[in-house]
Amino acid sequence: MKKLSLGKLKLRSEEVLQRSHLANIFGGYDYDCYCGFTGGCGENDPFSVSRNSLEEALQYAASQCNGCGATCEGAYP
Amino acid sequence: MILILSGTNKGPTFILKIMMILFLPYLLSIFNYYLNQDIVVEHVYLDGINVSSIADDVLIFELNKDYSNIRHLVLSEDFYYLSPGEIDYKGFSVSVSKLDKAGTFIKEIYRPKDPKLITSLGYYPEKNLLFVAHNKSILSIDTNADKVVREVKVDKSITRILMFKNKLYVAGFEYTDESETYYLDVYDPLSLKLLDTKKEMNYVAGDKAFRHSSITSNDSELFVAMGTLNEIYSSVDDFKKPVLTFKNIYNNKPSGGNILFSSNQGLVGKFATTYFKYLNSNYFFIYDLKSDKQYLSKKGKNSGFYDDLKNTGFYSPLLTNSSEYMFSYKKYDTNENKILVVLFKIKS
Numbered sequence: 001m002k003k004l005s006l007g008k009l010k011l012r013s014e015e016v017l018q019r020s021h022l023a024n025i026f027g028g029y030d031y032d033c034y035c036g037f038t039g040g041c042g043e044n045d046p047f048s049v050s051r052n053s054l055e056e057a058l059q060y061a062a063s064q065c066n067g068c069g070a071t072c073e074g075a076y077p
Numbered sequence: 078m079i080l081i082l083s084g085t086n087k088g089p090t091f092i093l094k095i096m097m098i099l100f101l102p103y104l105l106s107i108f109n110y111y112l113n114q115d116i117v118v119e120h121v122y123l124d125g126i127n128v129s130s131i132a133d134d135v136l137i138f139e140l141n142k143d144y145s146n147i148r149h150l151v152l153s154e155d156f157y158y159l160s161p162g163e164i165d166y167k168g169f170s171v172s173v174s175k176l177d178k179a180g181t182f183i184k185e186i187y188r189p190k191d192p193k194l195i196t197s198l199g200y201y202p203e204k205n206l207l208f209v210a211h212n213k214s215i216l217s218i219d220t221n222a223d224k225v226v227r228e229v230k231v232d233k234s235i236t237r238i239l240m241f242k243n244k245l246y247v248a249g250f251e252y253t254d255e256s257e258t259y260y261l262d263v264y265d266p267l268s269l270k271l272l273d274t275k276k277e278m279n280y281v282a283g284d285k286a287f288r289h290s291s292i293t294s295n296d297s298e299l300f301v302a303m304g305t306l307n308e309i310y311s312s313v314d315d316f317k318k319p320v321l322t323f324k325n326i327y328n329n330k331p332s333g334g335n336i337l338f339s340s341n342q343g344l345v346g347k348f349a350t351t352y353f354k355y356l357n358s359n360y361f362f363i364y365d366l367k368s369d370k371q372y373l374s375k376k377g378k379n380s381g382f383y384d385d386l387k388n389t390g391f392y393s394p395l396l397t398n399s400s401e402y403m404f405s406y407k408k409y410d411t412n413e414n415k416i417l418v419v420l421f422k423i424k425s
Binding site for chain 2: 030032034038039041042043044045046047048049050051060061064066067071072073074075076
């Protein structure tokens with residue numbers, strides 16, 4: 001069977017391995033988070049959370065925010 | 078001391094040196110009125126902290142931009158550089174804009190094709206270099222040409238940078254399955270090569286959640302607040318012992334606080350300042366190191382730092398690269414393509 005290169009498939013390495021898979025290899029991603037919603041006053045108090053996925057980061061951040069909810073975004077390298 | 082000296086045949090120079098060493102902490106305390114000081118938070122909550130108590134002046138300019146907030150701001154002699162939070166990036170910043178000192182928008186000087194969050198800005202006045210920190214990279218921009226000069230990847234996560242005495246100080250964290258470490262590194266600002274690790278604070282692995290470190294400075298010292306303690310360390314003793322400790326932040330209830338929210342912690346002008354969270358509220362605290370007067374107010378739309386000089390409302394001030402200024406912003410309507418950028422000239 002003919003081997004296909006990643007270049008011919010026009011795929012970048014991170015598209016072959018999902019971010020969550022990469023996280024398992026490298027030990028998690030950093031997410032920047034804050035309490036509340038975008039435009040709220042929690043924006044001035046960001047903190048970082050390392051988790052395998054955005055959902056996990058949001059879940060942890062929300063647990064620190066006393067019912068205000070949380071916003072997180074991947075702080076990729 | 079007399080016993081030690083009586084057993085030697087050293088001359089007066091030697092004795093003078095010994096005395097200098099013995100009295101060095103005392104001499105330092107004369108010049109540094111905050112050395113090894115505990116600041117006990119009294120939990121007297123004010124409806125607002127008047128800007129005039131803390132600052133000599135308020136500079137306000139309006140930008141016709143749909144920025145969600147202003148994440149970072151640094152000052153140079155002729156320009157302001159700011160990284161605005163954007164709705165598309167959930168209020169985080171991925172770009173840097175240049176403004177003149179009248180607050181007029183000049184242009185956006187940095188927005189990479191593959192956007193990534195900006196964690197901090199720094200400025201090197203002698204070389205007109207602007208530094209942009211991402212989670213795991215730092216780049217320098219020649220502000221004469223507004224072009225990226227150099228970019229390096231780093232192993233650790235960066236939360237704050239500051240230029241001080243021709244060196245770039247970089248604070249952040251790293252972790253393994255066994256440990257979590259906060260660090261303060263020093264980089265050569267031209268080559269962006271790591272020179273030294275000035276401080277590490279190590280912990281056993283926990284929640285893998287990290288507060289953002291703070292770095293401030295004055296003419297002679299650099300200060301860092303990092304790790305899981307409400308303490309500030311100084312370059313004067315190579316960051317060995319805290320020069321300032323915020324005590325009673327959690328009102329004698331350690332479980333009532335959360336170190337993740339102890340941010341913007343440092344020295345500005347004649348003040349020590351910090352944000353902190355106690356029970357379910359976030360507070361802005363500022364302490365006059367000369368008069369020992371303290372001010373504490375809940376952060377919010379109707380409390381916090383009140384501009385009684387120009388009557389523009391309440392703010393939550395943030396650190397800049399300057400020991401003279403803090404900044405903030407105001408959006409009256411989140412859907413409005415307009416944002417106020419505010420600079421407070423802090424009393425010294």
